[in-house]
Amino acid sequence: MEAIRAPRGTKDIMPEESWKWAYVLKVCRDVADDFGYREVQLPIFEHTELFCRGIGDTTDVVEKEMYTFTDRGGRSITLRPELTASMVRAYLEHDLRNQTQPVKLWSAGPMFRYERPQKGRYRQFWQVDVEALGVAGSTGGSGGHRFIPGTLPQAWTFKPRSGPQLRGLSQVSAGASKGLDRLPYAPLGAAL
Numbered sequence: 001m002e003a004i005r006a007p008r009g010t011k012d013i014m015p016e017e018s019w020k021w022a023y024v025l026k027v028c029r030d031v032a033d034d035f036g037y038r039e040v041q042l043p044i045f046e047h048t049e050l051f052c053r054g055i056g057d058t059t060d061v062v063e064k065e066m067y068t069f070t071d072r073g074g075r076s077i078t079l080r081p082e083l084t085a086s087m088v089r090a091y092l093e094h095d096l097r098n099q100t101q102p103v104k105l106w107s108a109g110p111m112f113r114y115e116r117p118q119k120g121r122y123r124q125f126w127q128v129d130v131e132a133l134g135v136a137g138s139t140g141g142s143g144g145h146r147f148i149p150g151t152l153p154q155a156w157t158f159k160p161r162s163g164p165q166l167r168g169l170s171q172v173s174a175g176a177s178k179g180l181d182r183l184p185y186a187p188l189g190a191a192l
Helices: 015-034 048-055 060-065 084-093 144-155
Strands: 045-047 067-070 076-079 103-112 124-133 156-159 163-166
Touching: 015 103, 015 124, 045 048, 045 084, 048 076, 048 084, 084 103, 084 124
Parallel strands: none
Antiparallel strands: 045 076, 067 076, 103 124, 156 163
16 A cells, blocks of 8 residues: 555645744744734634635636635635735734734744745745734835745845855755745745
8 A cells, every 4th residue: 555645735734844934933033022013823724715816817816726625515716825814804804903003913934825835835835924904105014025034134144156045043945945035035924
């Protein structure tokens, strides 16, 4: 009988790497606290309609990449492909618009997209999202232009030709970290 292996496009994070993930999340948590962002834990699955409305029902994510299923109650449910739609839903559902604005929230966790697996790109991946909700115009939005650079000096050093290194930790070479190396280069909300 053939051994059962992890599904294609997923990766077990074993003890040799898990401490790196914990370290990066700790730095994100510390920087979020420094900038006044409060952590929220959001569901891993949502009603499919949320992503169709929030992302747009004609985007590649909605049309081709979502893991969607019908639950036993006949409702269309989707494993979250990103965090922003869930963050806005929670803001509205819990009536945070009646608090002092902007409401600064952050979250991290696994996302799911049915993409062609390739080096450094997985069907299950982690994302950190920061949002400053409740302010219109250029002063609103995520505030990521301050948050992400705030994480870099604490977590990363850069050396020419050798790739990014976790500060005070062993080298994480480009591609070898299975996604950790994407944090400094990727836009806000990109995979860890």
